[in-house]
Amino acid sequence: MEAASDTTAKPVGAVLNCVRILKLLSRAAAPVSLTHIVQELGMNTSTGFNILRTLVQEDYVRFDPQAKVYSIGLGVMELVRGAATVASDINLVRPLMERIARDHGVTVTLWRRISADRMMLVLEAIGSGNMRIKMDVGQRLPLMIGAAGRAMVPHAGLPEAELRRQFAALRWDRPLSFEAFMAEVDETARRGWALDNGNYALGTASVAVPILNAEGGPLMACTATMFLSRFDEARAERIAGALGEVARALAPALPHL
Numbered sequence: 001m002e003a004a005s006d007t008t009a010k011p012v013g014a015v016l017n018c019v020r021i022l023k024l025l026s027r028a029a030a031p032v033s034l035t036h037i038v039q040e041l042g043m044n045t046s047t048g049f050n051i052l053r054t055l056v057q058e059d060y061v062r063f064d065p066q067a068k069v070y071s072i073g074l075g076v077m078e079l080v081r082g083a084a085t086v087a088s089d090i091n092l093v094r095p096l097m098e099r100i101a102r103d104h105g106v107t108v109t110l111w112r113r114i115s116a117d118r119m120m121l122v123l124e125a126i127g128s129g130n131m132r133i134k135m136d137v138g139q140r141l142p143l144m145i146g147a148a149g150r151a152m153v154p155h156a157g158l159p160e161a162e163l164r165r166q167f168a169a170l171r172w173d174r175p176l177s178f179e180a181f182m183a184e185v186d187e188t189a190r191r192g193w194a195l196d197n198g199n200y201a202l203g204t205a206s207v208a209v210p211i212l213n214a215e216g217g218p219l220m221a222c223t224a225t226m227f228l229s230r231f232d233e234a235r236a237e238r239i240a241g242a243l244g245e246v247a248r249a250l251a252p253a254l255p256h257l
Contacts, residue, residue: 017043018051022072025061031069090123093249097125097222100242104235106224107133110246111141111148113218117166119143119152122220133204133225144181145170146201147208148221150194153185155210155218173202193240194221198228205231209243211250222246 020041025032038048052070055061059075090110097108110123120140126132143152144166153163167178176199188194196206205228211220222243 014047014051017041017047018055021048021051021055022060022076025070025072026076028071031062031064031067031071033069037070090250093246094123094125096246096249097123100224100239100246101125101127104224104226104239104242105230106226106239107135108243108246109135109148109223109225111221111223113143113152113156113220114140115143116158116162117143119148119221131227133227135225142166142170145172146199146223147194147196147206147225148223150181150185150188150196151208151210151221151223152218154189155212155216157217172199174199193237193243195236197231203228205236207236207239207243209240209247211247220250 020043021037024037024040034045034049034052037043037052038045041048052061052063055073056063056070060073062071062073063069064071093110097110100106101108105127107127108125109121111119112122114120118140119142121135121137124135124137126134141148143149143156144163158166163182164178167181184195192209194208194210196208198205200206204225206223206225208221208223210218211222213219224239224243
């Protein structure tokens with residue numbers, strides 16, 4: 001059976017249409033008619049009606065039978081509360097990440113695995129100093145790239161053929177072979193933290209630790225990135241120990257993430 005997070009799977013049309021309707025209604029300044037919805041989305045009328053009817057039954061959409069218009073329903077608030085809980089749990093470690101960034105003069109980032117081959121930056125803390133490394137929350141990267149990738153791979157549950165496929169698509173500033181990469185992955189699994197010494201981005205080095213779910217799979221990785229001129233092995237090990245605090249602090253929240 002294919003994993004639900006497999007981005008190569010064919011999208012389900014009905015699900016996509018459902019999401020598009022909810023997005024349209026969430027942006028609408030006033031309730032809208034079925035005709036408006038299907039015309040705006042280029043959707044078959046019967047398809048739109050059936051989806052809306054189901055969403056009304058589940059309280060995700062509200063229907064006014066007199067005006068025959070639709071608006072977003074209160075059921076969506078359950079989803080919002082769930083998302084807010086996740087955001088709250090993640091933000092609990094922000095002060096810790098900021099302290100690590102300040103104490104070690106690094107940029108600390110929290111990456112979440114969002115699919116079989118992608119991860120997304122969900123939290124960032126920037127250290128002090130005249131020259132600082134800035135990343136954008138929300139940016140997505142290949143799962144295997146950088147130190148975070150090396151931290152993810154030992155626990156990703158991917159067969160070698162899939163690892164080779166993903167690795168072949170990566171773009172490194174200082175390329176390395178698949179065999180060299182996997183040797184570093186093995187070293188990561190042994191010592192518990194990963195290192196990218198200028199392979200992903202020239203002039204930088206990154207250290208990362210994995211954050212695992214109940215099944216032992218990689219849910220997140222916490223990474224510290226610094227300029228290569230400030231890197232040495234002893235410092236990397238100290239930073240990795242500090243990043244481990246983030247992983248342990250997030251552990252109680254993992255059922256919600």
